[in-house]
Amino acid sequence: MKTNKYKPEKKDKKVKKKNKKNRKLGKATQEILAGDVFEKKETVKWIPFILFLTLLAFLYITNDYIIESKVRKIGKLQKELMELRYEYVSVKSNLMNISKQSQLAKRLEKMGIKENKEPVKVIRIQSKEK
16 A cells, blocks of 8 residues: 655745735836836836827727717707607697687687588679680
């Protein structure tokens, strides 16, 4: 039968690598905050690109703001359009009701004008041909 042998864990190596990464990150952050980054020639070459990215970010934010305001305006205009449609339908139905012959007769009766009960007589004149 084989005997068990102790094998050291590999986690210790990973922890050391993480500590090195954390040190590098801390060092980079410290350089940025201290302003040492701008003294290096390599970073000075990147300044136009960083300014370009800043401009793009500014344009993106501006574009988003303009689109949001237009969306709000479109929503407001759609609500107004719906209200105007409802008003149009109600005014149209009132006009249809008022323009009925019976309704006109009632309104004109108050003014003293009565509806003609007799049918209209047509007078025809025949011309003499020579």
